[in-house]
Amino acid sequence: MIIDVIGDIHGYADKLIGLLEQLGYVHNGQYFVPPANHRALFIGDLIDRGPQQLATLEIVFAMIDAGVADVVMGNHEYNALAFATLDPDSSKSKKRYLRSHSEIHTRQHQAFLAEVPFGSELHQYWLKRLYEIPLWLETDYACFVHACWDVDSMAILQPLLTDDNRLTPQGLVVTSKEHSVPFDALERVLKGVETPLPDGIVMVDKEGTKRTRVRVRWWLDNLNSRTIHEIARAPMSALAQIPIDALAENINFAIKTDKPVFVGHYWLTGKPEPLSLQVVCTDYSAAIDSGYLTCYQLDTDNPLPLLADNFVQYRHDQTA
Incomplete structure (x- = not known):
């Protein structure tokens, strides 16, 4: 089917x-x-x-x-x-x-x-x-x-x-x-x-809501060893506020199905x-x-x- x-x-x-x-x-x-x-x-x-x-x-x-x-x-x-x-x-x-x-x-x-x-x-x-x-x-x-x-x-x-x-x-x-x-x-x-943004960083989404966390591309491997810029699902204009070397933190996630x-x-x-x-x-x-x-x-x-x-x-x- x-x-x-x-x-x-x-x-x-x-x-x-x-x-x-x-x-x-x-x-x-x-x-x-x-x-x-x-x-x-x-x-x-x-x-x-x-x-x-x-x-x-x-x-x-x-x-x-x-x-x-x-x-x-x-x-x-x-x-x-x-x-x-x-x-x-x-x-x-x-x-x-x-x-x-x-x-x-x-x-x-x-x-x-x-x-x-x-x-x-x-x-x-x-x-x-x-x-x-x-x-x-x-x-x-x-x-x-x-x-x-x-x-x-x-x-x-x-x-x-x-x-x-x-x-x-x-x-x-x-x-x-x-x-x-x-x-x-x-x-x-x-x-x-989501992962927290670095202290003091606030992003404004397309609805006008202020956010201190950013969605990540959870389908990627090794999420906790990548920078936020590598894994974030956010517009470039929003990511521009985040230091290029800021690492994702405390992402407790893995795909548990084949x-x-x-x-x-x-x-x-x-x-x-x-x-x-x-x-x-x-x-x-x-x-x-x-x-x-x-x-x-x-x-x-x-x-x-x-x-x-x-x-x-x-x-x-x-x-x-």
């Missing part, structure tokens, strides 16, 4: 339709039917940013309901649940949500809320559907997760999940508490591995290719006009080696 692993859509339904049709999927009036011996797998971040939030969700979940697709949770789906859920430790007089309604967080979620009004029946319906999405999937032939396949973090999260790795309401509450072990484990799985690992999340650009002999990312920045929605076609009978030729991109700006 061929698994069509599709990257972060972020509410760009037109790009999704274009990619599915390019891959040979045909809409039967209810859902997109895959070609013979194909199945779709969405790697998370279905929502936020783009202009077609509901259309994206309806396409993806129609395929899931028809049994022709799977999905794993992205950090934006998790954030949507936390944004809508009251913190049980907050007082009646001063309500507080698990994800704050700060200006930055509200702006990040604005495209979704514009189509799915906060607190509406429609909002409640889609929150229930988002709870159905597992945090990760593992098969005989591959591993699928939004940002990082970290089995140690997954072991911490497992007691907070259902048997098929779905969040429970209580699991959402526990993992949303900053500076806790479950919070850090959830961050690893849905956002990736299977290929598929992720999204990382806003890659350029010609698609595997990140390593074992890791593929299918997020090629479809959430911006110049980015292409990207798929990796995984042959379950021959999952390795990972090949650049197995990528398919919908190039919306080159379509008549």
Whole structure:
């Protein structure tokens, strides 16, 4: 079988339709039917940013309901649940949500809320559907997760999940508490591995958030013996603030599987290719006009080696 692993859509339904049709999927009036011996797998971040939030969700979940697709949770789906859920430790007089309604967080979620009004029946319906999405999937032939396949973090999260790795309401509450072990484990799985910046260094990300840690390319070897510049996933403008010889510190991580690992999340650009002999990312920045929605076609009978030729991109700006 061929698994069509599709990257972060972020509410760009037109790009999704274009990619599915390019891959040979045909809409039967209810859902997109895959070609013979194909199945779709969405790697998370279905929502936020783009202009077609509901259309994206309806396409993806129609395929899931028809049994022709799977999905794993992205950090934006998790954030949507936390944004809508009251913190049980907050007082009646001063309500507080698990994800704050700060200006930055509200702006990040604005495209979704514009189509799915906060607190509406429609909002409640889609929150229930988002709870159905597992945090990760593992098969005989591959591993699928939004940002990082970290089995140690997954072991911490497992007691907070259902048997098929779905969040429970209580699991959402526990993992949303900053500076806790479950919070850090959830961050690893849905956002990736980070290392502290040198003392006194602060980076500002694309959302305007100040950060004292930077994401690293965890698929590389010998992370703790490399400089931050070698392993960071950050714009050059941000890295320019960091001394060239500053070493990464205290990165406790190793890939503990022999299977290929598929992720999204990382806003890659350029010609698609595997990140390593074992890791593929299918997020090629479809959430911006110049980015292409990207798929990796995984042959379950021959999952390795990972090949650049197995990528398919919908190039919306080159379509008549």
